Amino acid sequence: MNVLFESKNGTGYLTINRPDKLNALNIDTINELKETFLKVEQDKTIKCVIVTGSGEKAFVAGADIEYMQKLTPNEALKFARLGQETLHLMEVSNKPYIACVNGYALGGGFEVALSCDIIFAQVNAKFGFPEVSLGILPGFGGTQNLSRLAGKLIAKELIFSAKMIDAAKAKELGIVNEIYQTREELLSAAKELAVQIQKNAPLAVGFAKRAIVDGFGLSKEDGLRYEASLFGVVFSSVDAKEGLSAFVEKRKPNYTGG
Numbered sequence: 665m666n667v668l669f670e671s672k673n674g675t676g677y678l679t680i681n682r683p684d685k686l687n688a689l690n691i692d693t694i695n696e697l698k699e700t701f702l703k704v705e706q707d708k709t710i711k712c713v714i715v716t717g718s719g720e721k722a723f724v725a726g727a728d729i730e731y732m733q734k735l736t737p738n739e740a741l742k743f744a745r746l747g748q749e750t751l752h753l754m755e756v757s758n759k760p761y762i763a764c765v766n767g768y769a770l771g772g773g774f775e776v777a778l779s780c781d782i783i784f785a786q787v788n789a790k791f792g793f794p795e796v797s798l799g800i801l802p803g804f805g806g807t808q809n810l811s812r813l814a815g816k817l818i819a820k821e822l823i824f825s826a827k828m829i830d831a832a833k834a835k836e837l838g839i840v841n842e843i844y845q846t847r848e849e850l851l852s853a854a855k856e857l858a859v860q861i862q863k864n865a866p867l868a869v870g871f872a873k874r875a876i877v878d879g880f881g882l883s884k885e886d887g888l889r890y891e892a893s894l895f896g897v898v899f900s901s902v903d904a905k906e907g908l909s910a911f912v913e914k915r916k917p918n919y920t921g922g
C-alpha cells in the first residue's frame with residue numbers, strides 16, 4: 665500500500681508511504697490517494713484529516729521522476745490532470761485537512777501540502793519547486809495555489825529559481841502555520857488542533873471552509889454575498905440552534921452534525 669489510512673476518534677490519519685523513494689507520487693500512489701479522499705468524504709464519522717509522509721526524510725519528494733520520464737506528452741497531460749483532480753478533492757471537501765510536513769515537500773509534494781487547509785512543518789522541512797530544473801513545470805496545481813497563498817511575486821521567485829526554502833523561511837512567507845522540532849511534536853500538535861476543530865459544529869466548520877476557499881476567487885462584494893448566503897443556510901441548522909441555546913443556558917453544546 666502506498667497510502668496508509670486509519671481513523672480514530674473522528675480524525676483520519678493519512679500517510680503517503682513509499683519511504684524508499686521519499687514518498688514520490690507515481691500513478692498507483694495518486695490513485696490510492698484519490699480512493700482515500702473519496703472514502704473520507706463518505707465517512708460521516710471523520711471530521712478532520714491529518715496528512716503526512718512515511719520515514720524520517722520526506723513528506724513527499726515530488727511526482728515520481730522515473731515514472732514521468734517514460735510518459736508521452738499526452739500521457740503527461742493526463743497524469744497532470746489526474747494529480748490536479750485528486751489534490752482538488754481536499755479543497756472541495758468540507759472537512760479540514762492538516763498537512764504535517766516532515767522533511768522534503770518538493771514539486772508534487774509541495775502541491776499536496778498547498779491543497780491542505782493548514783500546514784504544520786517539522787524544523788527539517790524543505791519546500792521547493794524543482795520542476796524547471798528538470799525541464800518541466802509544476803503540474804499538480806502549484807502555480808495556482810502558491811500564488812494564491814503567498815502572492816505572485818513569491819510564487820515566481822520560487823518556481824523560476826527552483827530553489828528550496830527551509831521551514832523558517834516558509835513561515836516568514838506565510839506558507840507554514842507553525843514549526844515543530846520533532847516529528848512527535850508535529851503530529852501531536854496536529855492531533856490537538858483536530859480535536860479542537862471537532863469540538864465545533866461540523867456544518868459550521870465546513871461552510872466556513874467553503875466561504876474562505878470558494879470566496880477567495882470572488883470580488884469582495886460577491887465574497888460577502890456568498891458568506892451571507894452560507895450564513896443563512898447554517899443559521900437554519902440544528903447545531904446553530906444548539907450552539908446559541910447552549911451559550912444562553914450556560915452549558916456545553918452537544919453538536920450532532922445536523
Ligand code: CO8
Pocket residue numbers: 684685686688725726727728729730732740741743744747768770771772773794795798801802803804
Ligand atoms: N521521483 C522518483 N524517485 C525519487 C524522487 C522523485 N521525485 N525523489 C527521490 N527519489 C528516490 C531516489 O531516486 C532514491 O531512490 P534509489 O535509492 O532507488 O536510488 C531515493 O528516493 C532516495 O533519494 P536520494 O538518494 O536522492 O536522497 P537524497 O537525500 O540524496 O536527496 C532529494 C533527497 C534532494 C529530495 C533528492 O532525492 C531529489 O532531488 N529528489 C527529486 C526532487 C524533485 O525534483 N522533485 C520534483 C519532481 S517533479 C514534480 O513533482 C512535478 C509534479 C507535477 C507533475 C505533473 C505531471 C506531468
